[in-house]
Amino acid sequence: MTGSKQRRQFIKQVSLSSLGIVGVPALAEFTVQESDKKNIPEKLTILFQGDSITDAGRNRGDYYANSGRGMGGGYVYQIVAELLGKFPDKGFRLYNRGISGNKVHQLSDRWEDDCLQLKPDILSILIGVNDFWHTLTQQYEGTAKTYESDLRSLLDRTIKSHPGVKLILGEPFAVKGGTAINEKWEKDFPAYQIAAKNIAKDYKAILVPYQNVFDEALKVAPASYWCGDGVHPSMAGAYIMKNAWIKAFMNMWL
Numbered sequence: 001m002t003g004s005k006q007r008r009q010f011i012k013q014v015s016l017s018s019l020g021i022v023g024v025p026a027l028a029e030f031t032v033q034e035s036d037k038k039n040i041p042e043k044l045t046i047l048f049q050g051d052s053i054t055d056a057g058r059n060r061g062d063y064y065a066n067s068g069r070g071m072g073g074g075y076v077y078q079i080v081a082e083l084l085g086k087f088p089d090k091g092f093r094l095y096n097r098g099i100s101g102n103k104v105h106q107l108s109d110r111w112e113d114d115c116l117q118l119k120p121d122i123l124s125i126l127i128g129v130n131d132f133w134h135t136l137t138q139q140y141e142g143t144a145k146t147y148e149s150d151l152r153s154l155l156d157r158t159i160k161s162h163p164g165v166k167l168i169l170g171e172p173f174a175v176k177g178g179t180a181i182n183e184k185w186e187k188d189f190p191a192y193q194i195a196a197k198n199i200a201k202d203y204k205a206i207l208v209p210y211q212n213v214f215d216e217a218l219k220v221a222p223a224s225y226w227c228g229d230g231v232h233p234s235m236a237g238a239y240i241m242k243n244a245w246i247k248a249f250m251n252m253w254l
Contacts, residue, residue, distance in 0.1 A: 026216035026240050037087065039253035045093045046083075047120035048076045049107060050127050050170070053232060054098025065093040072096055074233065075241035082246060095120075103131045103142065104150035111154065116161050122252075123158060123165050124245070126210075127151070128172030128192045129231055136184060144191035148199065155203050167205035168248055171196050175214045175237075177223030178230015185230075206248045213244045 045065075048054050056074025063070055066084060071077040076096045083092055097114040099106070104127055107114075115123065131147040134140035142150075158165060172192055174185045193211060200207035217226050217240055226237040233241060 024216050024220055026213045026244070027220065029243050040087065040090060041121075042089075043091045043093070044121045045119060046095070046122045047115060047118055047124065048079075048094075048096045048098060049115060049123065049125045050098040051102045051130050052098070052100035053129065054096065054126055055100045056098070056238075058096050058098070060099075063095070063097075065095055070096060072098070073235075073238075075238040075245065078238055078242035079245050082242065083249075098126075101130060102127065103134065103140070104128075104147055104154060105142075108150065108154050108157075111157065115158065119162060120165055122168060122249075124168040124170065125151075126170030126172070126208075128196060129174070132172075132185075132189050132192050133180075133231070144188075144195050147192055148195035151195070151199055152202075155199070155205075159203075166252060167200075167203055168208060168245070168252075169196060169200045169203075169205040170208045170245075171210045171212075173210040173214055175223045175227040175230040176218065178227055181223075181230035206252055208241075208244050208248045210241060210244065213240055 053074060054072070054076055056072030056076065058072030058076075059069040066080065068077070068080075071080050071094075076098070080094045080096075083094065095118055097118075099110075107125075107127060128147055128151075131140075131142055131150075132144075135142060155167065172189075174181050174189050176186075197207060199205070214226060214237070217237075221236075223230060225234065226240070227233045
């Protein structure tokens, strides 16, 4: 390493240390090596599905691939921007079909139009928060077992229609210190996370460990910075979600 490179690296380390960021993997951007890019297929169709965290205020009338207004203002927008920017030669087609308020059974109700007809090569699902939250706020009577059974049925249906689809499953998360998070979340929500992990294992899906991502981020800044209500991420929260998803995506091809 040359002297100038050493100085730049030292300055970077000092700057990160002053922010308390060194050693906090949730904040680390995943670097894509040129050699890694060769393993990624061209012309992938990538579909994002979920609830309001995925929806993030998207224009649902703008349903075309790679359209910024149709991606919303959350983690999906940041992922799509990075994938299109880093892989301009791959010809990716990316779609966001998250809808605010959805639980798994509501994904199922619209699955033909919002998933199967798009014929995704990669399906990324982040769902589960409402399957629990609505038991507290909307008299929904589902349980963690309901969530697991519904999600397994949805994946079975998807794989039957598209046997080669690759799955990325986002771990549902609740950020401690968020205004909506109370002792009921701390007591009962982990069962939904365990279900998601079991499903990911059984279906050979890549699991994005969002709970750990936010737990690590809380070592640097409070919930109000990352995810004010503990459910809906800020721009900063969407950024660290993006980093974790990109890492999961790249690991699919290593």
